[in-house]
Amino acid sequence: MARERKISLNELFAQTKQLLLEHGYEGFTFGLLAERLGVARSAIYKYFENKEELITTYMVNEMEEVFIKLEHIHVYPTFDEQFRFLLDFILYHNDLHEMISIGKRIPENHPKVQENKQRLAQFHKRMYEELEHLIKRGKQEGKIKPHLPNQVILGYIFQSVSVPHFPGISLAEWVESIREIIMYGVMNRN
Amino acid sequence: MARERKISLNELFAQTKQLLLEHGYEGFTFGLLAERLGVARSAIYKYFENKEELITTYMVNEMEEVFIKLEHIHVYPTFDEQFRFLLDFILYHNDLHEMISIGKRIPENHPKVQENKQRLAQFHKRMYEELEHLIKRGKQEGKIKPHLPNQVILGYIFQSVSVPHFPGISLAEWVESIREIIMYGVMNRN
């Protein structure tokens, strides 16, 4: 009954991500996106009413994938393994953080956008609870300093993804250094 | 010879900062700025040719002030005091980092913009050298772990300003927690 699609949703989401990282939320336009997809601008309106709806839909999509991957944390039984998994996870998903901060800019024009933003908030909450649970376990097992507020620890770990990494240092060395700093800090023990 | 100014440069820079943090680089317009200043849009063109020039000029200005404050690090003789000063400094200037990343987006349309960006880059470099010197000193005095790359340590410290701080935790507690994490990490010693 229908004609074959020229626009693949996957491709659309991929280019959306690209453009958001390059131009930021306010610099993102349907014109740019259409050009990248090799399609008329008006075609995109067949799928999304406006850029807010498109971007939030993309984000929900991305969040779902990320969340599924994060759930793999439960294949590891011990705290130490889970903590290591978590750090790797966060460090190798370093655009996630940028996307979250872009998400906060989006105004809630339409009901659909509002719904998407709610779903995003839920994901964020579940993710946060998941991680807080790990922090609590670490404290119970006497591995994490009990006096540091959970929120600060989590915020701190999340923020680490944005530490720039320069050429001249390999990705692996970078990850290992960041891990050590998070766990034991930059100072020598004396 | 001249009429009294309606636009104060200080006010203009303050509103520029506000708007940049709210709307991002691409969402910043002369129209918005003029509205906030209670002035005709065209008046701003008497001072700046376009938004790139305005924004980079503001940034150079801000950078100069910040740099002067940072120089106060030299009133402290010991490494420990300087390191503490540095962390306080960075943590209490937490929008600095956001502004720097906005700065990177700005295209170099005009020669003046190019010049401003060069000056910004110089400030950045001097600041970086200043801090790297401190890190090196820390390593020489056996206080900082020698195997961590300087760049990663610096990037890490700079990044810390962006750790969100939630209501429910006082600013002082937040600063103290971040300081401890940077220095000694989140893990207990065993």
Added chain:
DNA sequence: ATTTAAAGTGACAAGTTTGTCACTTTTGTT
């Protein structure tokens, strides 16, 4: 009081982005 020049205004043209709509293309179903 007159002049001068910086400060600010309002209107215009050019360019971009947005949303919509009638129209064409394509493909599976009858």
Added chain:
DNA sequence: AACAAAAGTGACAAACTTGTCACTTTAAAT
């Protein structure tokens, strides 16, 4: 072969942003 319906196109009007320019306002200098 005819049709139904989803997919895509191009053109249009409305809105906004940008840069410019002739013009007015204001305050200090002569």
